Amino acid sequence: MSGLRKGEILEFEIADIAFGARGVARTENFVWFIDRALPGQRVKARVCRIRKQYGEAVLQEVVREAPDRVAPPCPHFGTCGGCQMQHWAYPSQVAAKTRQVEDILRRIGGFPGVDVRPTLPASEILGYRNKMEFTFSDRRWIPEGEDPEKPADFALGLHVPGRFDKVLDLDACLLQSDRANQIFRHVRELTFRSGLPPYGQKSHDGFWRFLILREGRQTGDLMVNLITSGGFGDAGLEAVNRVAEALRAAFPEITTLVHGITDSKGQVARGESGRILWGSGNIREILYGMEFEVSSDAFFQTNTLQAEVLFDAIAGLSGFQGDEVLYDLYCGTGAIGIALAGRVRRVLGVEAIPSAVANARENAALNRLDNVDFVLADMKDALRDSDFVSTCGRPDVVIIDPPRGGTHPKTIQDLLALGAPRLIYVSCNPPLLARDCQALGERYRLDVVQPVDMFPHTKHIEAVARFTLR
Known part of the structure; x- marks a missing residue:
């Protein structure tokens, strides 16, 4: 945007809040992102960065307050990096996360009409982390x-x-x-x-x-x-x-x-x-009615109550009939596979971290499950092993829950080659989910996406997407 310099103070009308919890304003077809600004506010902000298609500004003063702004309960809000939206009414946070997933799938994934369901809210919005x-x-x-x-x-x-x-x-x-x-x-x-x-x-x-x-x-x-x-x-x-x-x-x-x-x-x-x-x-x-041993270094869902809501969403989208072979990829300590073991014939979990696989096997034994197995393997190589599928059985449903960095491109290609009838993608990084949706579209149809708010007051969004083989 020509004629502007860093340090200038401009006045903005905040129209929405983007993924990452930054307020969005538009002036002359130019987009501005402003930290801690809320939809409905009119603010003064100092320009700190100007790019070809967007700019960034730092909030200086609220000229007109948003109707759903609330007093943040934490005295450190605004300085601490833990929460970004404590000053916004919780129903507004949840609705914004739905819009953000829709926007990301449209802009990055090229899916303008996908069925994005309303974000599932948390029952506890403070004190929820384990x-x-x-x-x-x-x-x-x-x-x-x-x-x-x-x-x-x-x-x-x-x-x-x-x-x-x-x-x-x-x-x-x-x-x-x-x-x-x-x-x-x-x-x-x-x-x-x-x-x-x-x-x-x-x-x-x-x-x-x-x-x-x-x-x-x-x-x-x-x-x-x-x-x-x-x-x-x-x-x-x-x-x-x-x-x-x-x-x-x-x-x-x-x-x-x-x-x-x-x-x-x-x-x-x-x-x-x-x-x-x-x-x-x-x-x-x-x-989910199962007991888990959690070691000091093990990954485990950090919001226990909302994890059950997440698992309900996964189970509902999977459409289990009771006779399926389920692959649980990037399974960590096996929580998803173990929680769903009673709904399918067999679960096979795949994980690259030895201590996590050891925890997963211990947890399966702790819950006396005889239809669950866990394999130590790197996901970018596991499905390329010619004996893997023949030994483990061809899956009816694949659940993939990659880390925040996303899925390796080799794994996406291997999933396309495997061709399971249903694929459930659990993502804590919606932009990378949108990227992978494009690649999976070669053989799969994206049916529905269910966002889940695992971390109230923060910018983070969990999303569960169901794909059906074409």
Whole structure:
């Protein structure tokens, strides 16, 4: 858009909210994206980026308020990177996610008339997460007007958007339970007084790195997973032992405490080695009537109650009659396949991570399922094995639930060659779902898409798509 410069203040009428939770405005056939702006607002915003077809601006002032704007319950909203839509009435959030999926399928996938059903809302919109990861940092984000006496070189919380090195020090996160928040505050106090420093994302020095809290929402089990560097030797081990003993005394309901150790420079909350200080190193959770053992590093649905809504949607779109062979691809710890095992003749799960396959097999045995098998294989190679289908049986239904990065192109081609009568694609990344819909259209018809709101107040959308072989 000619004649504009960065830093200019413009006035915008917000028409909608785009995928990613940015307000959308249009001026002279030019699209603007404005963080935290809501449909119905009129705002003043500072131009920060101009591209050929769109621009970005930073909200400065709300001139006219939206009718469905609400007071965000979290005092950190707008600074913390965890939530993007706490200031918007929940029904409006849910309706917007439906529109976003429709828009993405139309623009990226080329599917203007696909049946996108209304997004399934969550029954709990706060305190719903059964797992939270927090980061320690030696570079605390300092909000404007804060008490200058508070130390700037210690933080435990969540990253500020756009800053890998700055962490907002929290008192609580409203997405986890009150009990988890009490433990969080106690860990922060104990580690702050431990005498060992937090890890620096720039310096790569320090000891305390991550805190992961996991809960069994249906069982009451609770795991504390402290991840540190290994650079402090016996002094570090003794510091973790003291923290663990104090936690156990204060919160005897903690089921297990795990100490992970990593010296990787990457910001991934996973220990390269570790030890179990007490308990089994696992917690139990009940999902869809099945019991699951969940280890410290295992992927498991992070919203237990809404996962059952998701699984209901998958089962409903699959149209099981009871005699199907079901392939569960990218199966992780086997939750989907195990949950649906009672509706089909046989389930075969495929996963590339050895620990996840081990968890899946243990969970199948725990639930006494004799019609479920799990195979360790890389998805881009598994279906190309000439013996795979002949050994496992040709599927009637394939469920594919890839990670956020999407499905490997080889896997898409293999699914086309396999030609299962029905394909259910579960996606946490609608733009990549739209891309894969195009490729699958060579042999499949996209029938329906069911969005599910797994993470209220955030930009994230889960979508379940059903394809039928032409």
